[in-house]
Amino acid sequence: MxxxxxxxxxxxxxxxxxxxxxxxxxxxxxxxxxxxxxxxxxxxxxxxxxxxxxxxxxxxxxxxxxxxxxxxxxxxxxxxxxxxxxxxxxxxxxxxxxxxxxxxxxxxxxxxxxxxxxxxxxxxxxxxxxxxKSKKDMLGDIVGLLQSPAKNVISALQSGGHTVSGLVKALEERAQ
Missing domain, CATH: 3.30.70.1730 (Ribosomal protein L10, N-terminal RNA-binding domain)
Incomplete structure (x- = not known):
């Protein structure tokens, strides 16, 4: 060469x-x-x-x-x-x-x-x-972790939606 x-x-x-x-x-x-x-x-x-x-x-x-x-x-x-x-x-x-x-x-x-x-x-x-882990995998994990608390709150509110609304109405009536 x-x-x-x-x-x-x-x-x-x-x-x-x-x-x-x-x-x-x-x-x-x-x-x-x-x-x-x-x-x-x-x-x-x-x-x-x-x-x-x-x-x-x-x-x-x-x-x-x-x-x-x-x-x-x-x-x-x-x-x-x-x-x-x-x-x-x-x-x-x-x-x-x-x-x-x-x-x-x-x-x-x-x-x-x-x-x-x-x-x-x-x-x-x-x-x-x-x-x-690749950069793409790490970003996916981070996004999943960030979304997790919001998903938990939303599902808790949706599962007991009637209970929460009843509780809010009761508190409202008590205040009046």
């Missing part, structure tokens, strides 16, 4: 990291060709993108970012694949866990993950990352 081609690839990767606030670094070394193809297919089906790139090029592209991703540099050793997720931060973790379960394997391993500007390094973060 020529210096010019490397420069173009670094620019492309820099753009990918900028466009995708959520990305994971995974180690797929030791996977067979069939396993790799199955993993790529699963990634594609889930609407994610998977790219295998040299570690030095990944590091240079990360250095071009406004955010500080230097904590990830230590995990840029050996085989590195990048999973890009444009919208949902936990989608790559879910794909990796699903692949592990379907194929009864521990590969690919999570090396590091960046969700918005937070960096997680190490395979021990895979389960917690896969259980994260």
């Amino acid at each position: 020529t210096r010019k081609e490397k420069g173009q690839l670094i620019e492309e990767l820099t753009g990918k990291f900028t466009e995708n606030p959520h990305f994971y670094l995974a180690d797929g070394s030791g996977m067979t060709v069939a396993e790799t193809n199955a993993f790529r297919q699963l990634v594609f089906e889930r609407g994610l993108e998977y790219k295998v790139v040299k570690n030095s090029l990944i590091q240079k592209a990360l250095e071009n970012q406004e955010e500080d991703y230097s904590a990830m540099f230590g995990s840029l050793k050996g085989f590195s694949g990048i999973l890009f997720s444009p919208e949902v931060g936990n989608a790559p973790a879910k794909v990796i866990k699903e692949f592990h379960k379907k194929n009864d394997t521990e590969k690919p391993l999570l090396k590091a993950a960046a969700i918005d500007t937070d960096v997680y390094v190490g395979a021990e973060h895979l389960t917690p990352l896969s259980e994260l």
Whole structure:
């Protein structure tokens, strides 16, 4: 690969990291060709993108970012694949866990993950990352919690509507 081609690839990767606030670094070394193809297919089906790139090029592209991703540099050793997720931060973790379960394997391993500007390094973060709620899910939960008290008051008033109106009339008559 020529210096010019490397420069173009670094620019492309820099753009990918900028466009995708959520990305994971995974180690797929030791996977067979069939396993790799199955993993790529699963990634594609889930609407994610998977790219295998040299570690030095990944590091240079990360250095071009406004955010500080230097904590990830230590995990840029050996085989590195990048999973890009444009919208949902936990989608790559879910794909990796699903692949592990379907194929009864521990590969690919999570090396590091960046969700918005937070960096997680190490395979021990895979389960917690896969259980994260998306922004859409969190907003739905918040709206549901906010609506709950109002719904309870309305249902209480509707269920005892006759009793409440009778009570109000009795209080009104007593006041006169």
